[in-house]
Amino acid sequence: MGLIQTLAGLLFGSRNVVRETAEVFRENAEAAAARASGLQGQVLAQYAAEFALPRPGWFDRLMDGLNRLPRPALALGTLALFAAAMVDPLWFAARMQGIALVPEPLWWLLGVIVTFYFGARHQLKSQDFQREIATTMARVPAVLENLTAIAELRHDSPGAAGTGVDATLTLAAGEPSDNPALDAWRAQRRA
Structure with a gap:
């Protein structure tokens, strides 16, 4: 035991x-x-x-607010640029022409500042972004021509049914033709 x-x-x-x-x-x-x-x-x-501890004054509260602004401002600003490009392409193109005049060292400086602030960007990315903007801006004339062509194709635009300089077509457009479907439609409208 x-x-x-x-x-x-x-x-x-x-x-x-x-x-x-x-x-x-x-x-x-x-x-x-x-x-x-x-x-x-x-x-x-x-x-x-x-x-x-309460904040000592208005300056500290202002600085806290300013420190919270850049990320949302950049995100919302980028979305606003996309919206502006779709709503008014000419206005957007004019603003982008102004950006095209910014010297390259200033772009580098902006890239360094943004890189420092956010910590995960590289200067190469900002330079690639600048090249992409230049490529996009080179396409603006073609886009404007396409918009003009699209506007001319609309059925409600002035002169959509115009005959141009073709005199024969202009005279034929004014003469009534033998169209049984059109005659039936006119008879139905009169009744």
Whole structure:
């Protein structure tokens, strides 16, 4: 009996060898929850200490607001440029011509500033972007010609049914023709 009692005491007594051995392979869930709770409490205490003091003045509040503006302003500005290009292509093309006059070193400087601010851009990307803008601007005349051609194809544009300089066609357009379907339609409208 003494041997069994000693073994049981060793395994399940004040020092539990089975539990200690199992904790080598699997984390104690109760101890992990206690550690996580302590960590969360410390994080909340740090946040509370950081925001407990009121801001000293309007300048700090202004700077906090300005620090939050660039990312949304760039995103919304880019979307506005796309909308402007679709709504008024001539206005957009005129603005892009102004951008085409910006010297390349200034583009590099802008690229460096934006790269520094956002941290994940490279100067090469901004130069590639400038080349792509130049390529797009070279296509503006063709796009304007296409828009003019599309406008002329509309059925409600002035002169859509014009005969041009063809005198024979102009005279034929004014003379009534033998068209039974048109005659039936006219008779139906009179009734």
